[in-house]
Amino acid sequence: MPAADREVVLELDSLVRHFPVYGSGVVRRQIGTVKAVDGVSMTIHRGETIGLVGESGCGKSTLARLVLALDQPTSGTVRISGVDPFTLSRKALRALRRRVQIVLQDPYTSLNPRMTVGDLVGEPFEIHPAATPPGGAAKAVRDLLDVVGLDPDHANRYPHQFSGGQRQRIGIARAIALRPELVVLDEPVSALDMSVQAQVINLLKDLQDEFQLSYLLIAHDLAVVRHVSDQVNVMYLGKIVERGESEEIHDRATHPYTQALLSAVAEPDPRESARRQRIILEGEVPSPIDPPSGCSFRTRCWKSAAVCASDVPALSVRPGSPHPCACHFASPRS
């Protein structure tokens, strides 16, 4: 069954999160606004992996917090399996949280060093006793450790007794304990050694097949995103600037920012890098407090024209782009 026909797990509609910025004077007047997330819409179906790519400060993590209902949007809606978490009572919200979990980037700091692995993986069942499987929490923990490729007999060990890759498996076991529908993967492999990254990527793929999980994969490594995602979203200063199937984005990106991002990735294969023409962007991501008018990428863009300063380009299918792209001059690289 194609992903698009399956049930919708997450729906974001024109999601906006602005943070006020205050001056340093005695009267702390608001002097600006950081538009961390500025009108993002997105749909994730069951069993689908949606990649979200962007540089630091583009709003990826704020978006993740909104999806996890840890932060309230300024406007727009989040719907988790059709339910808006911000309209719920505290009790109902707590029940809804079972459906969305997160795997954090750094398995060294995200696990409590004073808790045993068994306690860490079993903690979700203490918070949601109703979700404990029939055999009891202890058995569920052993099963979970087995599922993520750890020895169930190690349940009484502490995190420091495990390697980085094993710790990330513990984090993954915690995230899937309550059988969520959606898991936010926030840079799940970037803190791991190269030789271990592939193991964790394979595990995530296996778990997705086994439990029909949907993933929102936030990462900066385009090769990883391409490998596991069905669809890729490229984010720049709070907005999605390009969206499409992962092959489409990698082979026929139409937004200048995506093209630059792809060409900036260092290529290990000398045959491949000899073939490539690199785009080196000027400058850095502008401050989100005072983003450029019109298209926010125009200050670094080689295609920039008068229209870019006046009109904000919408994320839509255009003559030069068969998939949605927010550029007035969208076209694939020649």
Add this chain to the structure above:
Amino acid sequence: MSAEALLEVRDLSVEFASRHGALKAVRSTSFTMRAGETLAVLGESGSGKSVTAMSIMGLLDPVRSRTSGSITFEGTELVGLSRARRRRFPGRNIAMIFQDALAALNPVQTVGSQISEVLRVHQGASHGAAKAQAIEYMDRVRIPAAAQRYSSYPHQLSGGMRQRVMIAIALALQPKLLIADEPTTALDVTVQAQIMQLLTELRRETGMALLFITHDLGVSAEVADRIAVMYAGRIVETGTAAEVYLHSRHPYTRGLLDSIPRAAQKGQRLTPIVGSPPPLTAIPRGCSFHPRCPRAAEVCTTDRPELREISAAHCSACHFAEELADARG
């Protein structure tokens, strides 16, 4: 070889005392660099790449660590030099830049004065002359509006600009060798590409040699003339980027190359290396990679393979280097 060598490292070993016994960070490692050459040292965390760099720079604490072997720079032996001479030695010869520029820069001193300080201390330049020269260097590392940025503090600059300041400090004494320890790892990809381009240009302009330490296969392939792959404190393979990536002669390097996602296998399972790197207090006997190696045989558990030449300018430390089939797919 040694006549033209800029830097020669012979049988370098570095040990640290730890609660769990001696921690062998670098184990009899040897390599040579010629003037003007770029060598990338590629390895995972704990492979010994940074400790190798620190020992060349003389930054290891002599009380807590033990260094043996030999490091010669233009014929001068650096291991065993008195502390005072060791401290003075890098200056005009060797400079180093680090991954975390914010931590490496002094937070309460303007970036400009941190550059001119180097010129005043090592060249005895006057305040005015040092400032003028510092601004020149800031210009050379493409810091826009250098004269105004001279009096900025590190926290006022972006990550890419801070890294440029570090490069300016390193360049100020015109070193013959620049050691760059993961200089782009903390930066965003588009800024990373800018810094890589800057380093390449500066190297061409100054003719300095570059020892580039990285964990990124792609970055090492793009920057280096030669690559040295390190695993558990030893160099396991050296060669040109093309040799190492297209005709690797070591199962570890091959394992790494096979484990990275590639366009062709979208959605398929990746082929990871089994297990994880060994703790440095308990490195396996024989070949340290043998517990994770698909080709491991009896000999690998007993005899430590030495780095040996397989073909011109391509060395491998694997007992079965010759048998590893040519050309990867």
